[in-house]
Amino acid sequence: MINRELIRIKIVQLTYSYYQNGNKNMDNAEKELLFSLSKAYDLYNYLLELIVAITREERHRVEILTQRAQREDKELPSTKFAYNKFAVQLEENKMLCEFAETQKQSWEEDLEFVRKLCNQIEQSETYINYMQSEDDSYEADRELWRKLYKQLIQENDDLDSILEEKSLYWNDDKEIVDTFVLKTIKRFDPKKKQKQELLPEYKDEEDRNFACKLFRTTILNAEQYQRYMSETSRNWDFSRLAYMDIVIMQIAIAEMMTFPNIPVSVTINEYVELAKLYSTPKSGGYINGMLDAIARFLISTGKLFKSMDEPRSKKPQTAAETQESGDGSASVAEDVNAE
Secondary structure: OEOHHHHHHHHHHHHHHHHHOOOOOHHHHHHHHHHHHHHHHHHHHHHHHHHHHHHHHHHHHHHHHHHHHHHOOOOOOOOOOOOOHHHHHHHOOHHHHHHHHHHOOOOHHHHHHHHHHHHHHHHOHHHHHHHHOOOOOHHHHHHHHHHHHHHHHOOOHHHHHHHHHHOOOHHHHHHHHHHHHHHHHHHOOHHHHHHOOOOOOEOOHHHHHHHHHHHHHHHHOHHHHHHHHHHHOOOOOHHHOOHHHHHHHHHHHHHHHHOOOOOHHHHHHHHHHHHHHHOOOOHHHHHHHHHHHHHHHHHHOOOOOOOOOOOOOOOOOOHHHHHOOOOOOOOOHHHHHOO
């Protein structure tokens, strides 16, 4: 589940934090990186457990309505949603059950939220159409939960507040973890029953090693990578760079230099997107140009053994435009590496 996109996000966050923290300990920082990644996997499981918690609450409601109907000799309520085939399979899933038992995590402390979410579900057009439909297939049941998750769980302020209280990491992780939950719902197969595999914490050991190696390389070779930035930015006002811009470019250079199988264009694109997310509004464009220039410099000087497409003609960026990428609180590259 923990993919390289999430790993890069965590390394940007923790590299920035590393330089802000007066007590710079590489081993502790690496432990923090791995811990923060493991918390993302906890969130993945916890959000799957939310589906189970909703299902159990709905089952409880059906039981109460059934008892009332029997006393009053009325029509019994539908159990279609309470025993949704996908939700039942998820509830019985061995991997999820083991996680819940090991982590001792449940939604019992937040039953009011679960009940409120059940009310929202029951009032939704998606739920009403599902209950009225004669389609009782597994596929219809699974599709219902995919829609409900996207409509009512993916963007939910109450849920965001709960997650923020439970872990400082979870709100930052939720957007990307939501995509993994939706992917899991889509790939569930009724034939696999309880043995349906959830997404593993890491696809393989290579991704875990990628995280540790990229983080350590970024920190340990900081001075060298910042020198590459300075040498390539002679026509740019480097001292006006946003602090985060320097951190992001430092990580990007580390990735270029350390992982021969990752194309330069992939690395540049990944960190340009992170700059748009974590730095100033104009940082994406600036970092795109800088990383392209740095990569070509490293290739031309024999320091980087990768290939790149020929550059497209582009109007040079003025010093004034460059300075706008800064945020007023920037420092020179050496400040990032200062003890």
